[in-house]
Amino acid sequence: MKSLFPSFLCILFILFTSCNTGPKVIDDLSDKSFNVVNQNGEPVTFPDDYQGKYVVVGFIYTNCPDICPLVTQNLIKVQKEFNNPDDIQFLGITFDPNRDTPEVLKSYKGLFNLDDNFDFLTADSTTISELMDSVRVRSQVSFTQVREDDKEVYFMNHSDKIMVLDKKSRVIFEYGGSMTPVNYIVEDLNTVRK
């Protein structure tokens, strides 16, 4: 019977190491700090200012009328599923900072009827590209269109992504942004949110 004691220790070890660590950390953003602004032009430090909350982030640009609204709508559905909780922050971060100024993001937010726990963020283009690199979101100009008023508009190819940060600013879940069934995100949040 004595010989079972080491086995017992081993079992305890397994229990505490492999089962109780929660979801795998995909990226740790806690040592990162980006100076961005929200749609009201208020300075925000991402992700620091959101520590202590779960953060659900979608990546968008406002000149995208099809895929990006699907990303935003998915975030809205998650927020509704949880009945607009205070401990979950929702963010849309643009990868097109040249056009997506705070004013543009403010009108964009206005299209969706959103509360204070749902913000859109932008920054100078250097900060945005550093931020996007740190979360592995890629974007590039795909084509340029000359409009009837002779102005040029460009469109972008981009990563289609939603991610969830835990309260310590660690990325714990990632999804295809526009096509992911909302209940996947809700179920995952339920497993970590007590």
Place this chain on the structure above:
Amino acid sequence: MKTSVTLFFAILFFSGCGDDPKKNSPQKSELAKIENWARPGVQGQMSGAYFVYRNPLSIADTLISVYSPQAMMTQIHESYTTEDDLAGMREKAEIIVQANQNITLEQGGLHVMLMNLKTDLQEPDSVTISLIFNQAGKVDLTLPVISNKK
């Protein structure tokens, strides 16, 4: 004794600690029900519109252009995934529709791209678009603006 201990270990390993399955695969079924509608939009910005058109003719037809008086420029676009797995969209120059078949524009696929809106679009506004077909000629549609579409 040894066997039962080993077994216990094996059970521990394979029961409680499995990783969740990958959850990135697109699910088309999640997409919205098919309808005629347009997204809200801000003046000077973009919007998208969606519709289903059934070719009533007994011959194939081709949609060759689209026009809306509410936008400076209107095109048919297609959202697609690039070779390096990015989301993008591109112009669709024409769409062929067989006799008595449908053209379906829905979220995540084909859309009417309304560029540089002349005015804001909000509920309960609507958007008028004209579809130009080789055979059927001009077909006008009125699409209600719907926000937070399911």
